[in-house]
Structure formats: C-alpha cells, structure tokens
Amino acid sequence: MAKRKKKSPSMAKSADRHHLYELSVQCAEAEIDFVDDTYKKIQGRRAKRLREDFCGTANVCCEWVRRRKSNHAIGIDLDKEVLDWGRDNQLQRLKSSQQKRIRLIEDNVLSAETEPMQIISAMNFSYWLFKERTALKNYFQRVHGQLAEDGILFMDAYGGYDSYKEIEEEREIEDGDTLFTYIWEQEKYDPISGNLICHIHFEFEDGSRMERAFSYDWRLWSLPEIHELLNEVGFSKVTFYWQGFDDDGEPDGVFLPVREGEADAGWICYITAEK
Secondary structure, rough: OOOOOOOOOOHHHHOOHHHHHHOOOOOHHHHHHHHHHHHHHHHHHOOEEEEEEOOOOOHHHEEEEEEEOOEEEEEEEOOHHHHHHHHHHHHHHHOOHHHEEEEOOOEOOOOOOOOOEEHHHEEOOHHHHHOOOHHHHHHHHHHHHHEEEEEEEEEEEEEEEHOOOEEEEEEEEEEEEEEEEEEEEEEEEEOOOOOEEEEEEEEOOOEEEEEEEEEEHHHOOOOOOOOHHHHHOOOOOEEEEEEEEOOOOOEEEEEEOOOOOOOOOEEEEEEEEOO
C-alpha cells in the first residue's frame, strides 16, 4: 500500500512573524536617515551613541552601527524571545567589529541604567503602552535624566480621524518570490479612557492566515498631551515633523518641522525633544 505523503505546513505556519514585521512595518534605513540627519541639523555634528528603547529585534541598533565605525548602540526590551531573535537574525549579519558596538539589555525601560546617550529612540508608538499620565511622565523623566547634555529624544506618533475608528487596513508586500498581505486592525477604541486595542495579521497566497501575529494594548495619546508632558519634565524644545504627500496624494516619506499639522484622516509624525 502506497504511503501517504505528508502534508506540507501552510505558509502561515512556516512564516517568521518577526521577519514579516520588519518587512511590513519597520524601515530601519529611513528611520536612521531621519534620526542621524536631524540630530546633525540641531546640534551641528553627528551623534555617536544611540539607545533604542522597546528595541524588539534591534534592527535599528544594527543599522546605526553600520553607518560609522564610531557609532555605538544600546537596545532595551523586556521580551527575551524577541531579543534572542534579534541576536540570531540581525546581529549575526553584522561584522564582528560591528557586533562589539551593540549591547542588548533585557530590562524595563523604567529601571534600566545606561551611560548618558546622545540619542534615545522610542519608535513605532511603543511608548503608548504607558496608558496613565503619571506612567508616561515617569518614562519621559527617566529619558531626560539619561540623555547627555546634547541629547535628543526621538519618537513618532499617529492620529487623524481614522485612528478613532474600529477598522482594518490591508497592504500587499513582496518578499522575494512570495506575496503576502499585511493587515492592520484597530479592534477597539474607548473615547473615555483613550485605550486602543490593535492587531497585526498576515495572509498568504495559499489562503492561510497568521492571526494576531502581534497585538497592542495602547493609549492613543494626542500631540498636545505628549508636548505638555515633555515640557513638564524639563525638555527645552519640542519639535513636530509632518510628512508631505506626492502628486498622487500618497505619503512621500519626507518629514519637515511644522508649527501646525493638517486634519488628515490618517497622519504620522516624528517628534524630537531636546534636553
């Protein structure tokens, strides 16, 4: 009797969620371009020391040390699994001399101690996990204390009237010969508390789906709230950088300092807070 062939696992079962996240959400090169160039514009020189809070796979840390031999990076995250993935998949692609200039710390950003840093980065809305005003203020105070005198905190934020809706957005992404769909779901928003529950799902060409590959329990902080808290803990100057649009009405990836934003359905901005 002929043996049955083993059924191969679905694309969703065999996919790596961290790899998919980096392809879908994070562009470390563009992020470091902005951070590196903006720091130079503000301070008149290049930074050497960067700390990535909530660093995940440490993709940004790796990109930072690739830029110049003088660059050093520290990544902090509570999640051992994602840090191990970063060591195995990101740091291993670096030269040994570059690996020596990265230190990953498994710790809470509210208790981790590092040397004074020129740049502290908290991107991908990661600081939104602090849902109480006192908690976010405490984080900003910790950052202020651990920045060097010429230090700058870099963050991002998003908003617009679509950010309050319970919606799903899809985008097709190519990974070599493979095509998959990135799905961003805003499952629940509470206008009283500001709490926002979001998920990332991935769908594949074979019809399989990686459900809730990542989930987020955040507070949707407004820019005035963030600005006020940064001022309260002693940052000397806060600047917002708004993204422009191309001729087709699509985001152009260019962020410029502004005093007023636009009431778009959805916007993303960068924020700098100078010590």
